[in-house]
Amino acid sequence: MKKLQVWLPLLFAVVMIMGMLIGFRLRGNIVTSGFFKTRKQSPVQEVVDLVNMKYVDPVSMDTLGNAAIDGMLTRLDPHSVYIPAADLSEVNEDLQGNFEGVGIEFQIFDDTVNVVSVLAGGPSDKAGLQVGDKFLKVGDSIVAGNGISTDKIRTLLRGPGASKVIIKVLRKGQPQDFTVSRGTIPLPAVDVSYMIDKQTGYIRINKFSETTHAEFARAIQGLQEKGLQQLILDLRGNGGGILQESIEIADDFLDGDKLIVYTVGARAPKVEYHCRRDGLFENGKTVILTDEGTASASEVLAGALQDWDRATIIGRRTFGKGLVQEQYQLSDGSAIRLTVARYYTPTGRSIQKPYDKGHEDYNEEVIKRFRNGEVVHGDSATAHAGPAYKTFGKQHRTVFGGGGITPDIFVGFDTTTLDKNITSLYMDGTLSRFIYSYYIQHMPLFQSFKTPAEFVAGFHGEEQLWNGLANYATRDTIDLHAIPQKDKEILQHRIKALMARQIWRTEGYYEVSNAYDPVVNKALETLKK
Secondary structure, eight states, rough: OOOHHHHHHHHHHHHHHHHHHHHHHHHHHOOOOOOSOOOOOOOOHOOOOOHHHOSSSOOOOHHHHHHHHHHHHHTTTTOOOOEEEHHHHHHHHHTTEEEEOOOOEEETTEEEEEEEOOOTHHHHHHHHHOOOOOEEEETTOOOSSOOOOHHHHHHHHHOOOOOOEEEEEEEETTEEEEEEEEEEEESSEEEEEEEESSEEEEEEEEEEEEEEEHHHHHHHHOOOOOOOOOEEEOTTTTTBBBBBHHHHHHHHHHTTTEEEEEEEEETTTEEEOOOOOSSSSSSSSEEEEEEETTTTTTHHHHHHHTTTTEEEESEEEEOOOOOOEHHHHHEEOOOEEEEEEEEEEOOOOOOOOOOTTOHHHHHHHHHHHHHTTHHHGGGTOOOOOOOEEEEETTOOOOOOOOSSSSSSEEOOOOOOOOOOOHHHHHHTTTTHHHHHHHHHHHHHHHHHOOHHHHHHOOOHHHHHHHHHHHHHHHHGGGTTTSSOHHHHHHHHHHHHHHHHHHHHHHHHHHHHHHHHHHHHHHHHHHHHO
């Protein structure tokens, strides 16, 4: 035993060395699983390593790696994407529903940053900034007359909450300094909610972020206090967001334990989402407005209410995105949003349009709707390619899958404002510059109106506004004197709405714009029937 104790450490050492040698021999050929696993390098990693060690010229490995990931994801579906670390914070802000900043809206006119709106009660408002101020410096950075970009200004203004930034502005010809303490700035998901008439409410949702359902609940409860009996829910241009938020809103319209949506993927089991509580608006008449910009979570909401005959869909066919993404954080601070399942409406419809012809063809599909006349003429221009289903409600309507939500009542795209001179107004920024400068010059007049409804009924300076715009546009060689009368009337309505936005932000814009909107008018007509 004494002799064994002397040789035992040496014996253990020999066994360990032999085990290590055998392990290294087998390493290149064996892939084990479990907690301790040695994985054979993939060809992708081998190529990256070879380029890093052997390539003739210096290479940014981060850029090369990003390109490799992007190339891999393009072989999947159009909605699986890579988000670089530098972009992740901004990308997530929209879903979070807030960011840290100073609380202003600005536009760059003539190489000068102009304050066009100040958030009431926000950091800039508390510091004393006003509409009409022109930025000279932000911190130590000169921002006037040097080709400053919108992204650069946004970067200078944003920062950690409670941090301070000194902003030098030009006000009425005099430079002034303001110290602004950055704070949490909301990114509202509900653009506007108001009563169109004594019983009809209107709510517009622009995205589904973490705050959407809470905002919607406050909006609809506020309208109910004003006598809400029937609702127009505007989802036009809403590109989606967080699926659970749209499910919560659908639950407010549907009773019992009705199925709202289900998801399933090759590696994801089927998950059903049902109503689970009493809703805020289970009985009133409902109309949902859609267009080709209505996508993803918006289509879940519209599809569920259509399948249960709970709402009438008015407008144009939605985008057609029925894929569910989950976001995964990567070790370098970047992330990928990977498609993990498809979602299906209660009747079993897949709303996802085909993407088997490649990403370019997929991304141009909406443009094709304009070319083939679908956005103007609806179903008469294009045939349904997807399977037909029957709704569950009393109406037992026929609905279609395989490419967006088709409206129950079609309202075509208005092509009257496609005159090249009118298009130039938007493309060249002429209209935005005119609205801002005219508002600044006539601020007391516009501020005399207390509400958007009062502005719609009481403002009669449309012709003066028009003449001002026509003269202003000549500076950019845009001739508005020869456009058709109908185009002029529509543009006058848009100018009035944009002026209301200058006063009351999105609430004013939509309340004025809706007074002349043919889709909203069709919704009101439908509700009366």
